[in-house]
Amino acid sequence: MSLRELLGPNVAFVFPGQGSQAVGMGRELYERSPAARATIDEADTVLGANLSALAFEGPVEDLNDTFNAQPAILAVSIAALRALEERAGENGKPVTPIVTAGHSLGQFTALVAAGSLPFADTLSLVRERGRLMAEVGTARPGGMAAVLGLDETALTGICDEASAEGIINVANANCPGQIVISGEVRALERAMDLAKAAGAKRVARLPVSIASHSPLMEDVSRKLKLLTDSLPIQDPAFPIVGNVSARPIATADEIRAELKHHVERPVNWSGSVESMVALGADTFVELGPGTVLAGLIKRIDRSVRIVGMAELGL
Secondary structure, three states: OOHHHHHOOOEEEEEOOOOOOOOOOOHHHHHHOHHHHHHHHHHHHHHOOOHHHHHHHOOHHHHHOHHHHHHHHHHHHHHHHHHHHHHHHOOOOOOOOOEEEEOOOHHHHHHHHOOOOOHHHHHHHHHHHHHHHHHHHHHOOEEEEEEEOOOHHHHHHHHHHHHHHOOEEEEEEEEOOEEEEEEEHHHHHHHHHHHHHOOOOEEEEOOOOOOOOOHHHHHHHHHHHHHHHOOOOOOOOOOEEOOOOOOEEOOHHHHHHHHHOOOOOOEEHHHHHHHHHHOOOOEEEEOOOOOHHHHHHHHHOOOOEEEOOOOOOO
């Protein structure tokens, strides 16, 4: 059976974001697929760094550095995509998704997958994105926390109350019952206490010192816009669902508008998956390290099928 027959006609490709990295990621792809090997080698050349060795062997502390994690995840995710295309092309039946999306950093991977951004330019862009985010994290320390068991309305109210201590907001609506909040440390700690008091099943501080998808990232947004303005963004070959809008994006102008505030505004992943389903997607293929998105998608819509790299033999 060809991959196209296995997956069916209504496929969505989804790409993970930061936090999915792990030492060893991409090694098997590199060894099995010439297309994946060429992609990862290209990433090393473009960045002038042995990113592949870091992904394959660590150390984990260096891989987890946002400066390295972001381009490494992008490279491994595009390597997985090209390995899939290579496998599908062996029997002359390519697999083309009807829609694509990525979680946070994964949005940039989706743009490469849809032909809107060149891979090499995007590698350099996300490395700079990681550097700028880390720089802001040093100048204005913040944090993030996952809250389980409270809905977005309740957490928005909690963040409003905690904002007396500083900047704090809902950052990621990952799936029903799992929301991430982000902001300045004192405000974050206050919001965590309020969430526990409100009956959250679990409140866990994430191991990061940056407040992604919060107003603390406004300066990063301004600097990234100068970079994205100079990039040759093309209309996507198929729709991309935006993190911020959770709506399909079909033109280069819409992509620029989405990216303008991407790093400072919340990720609506629940809404993104719902939009992909509304467009007809019934099979989701997660391409990249880990299986984080598969778990989230199952909790958003149990009717869809989720296919991972292992099932595809990648």
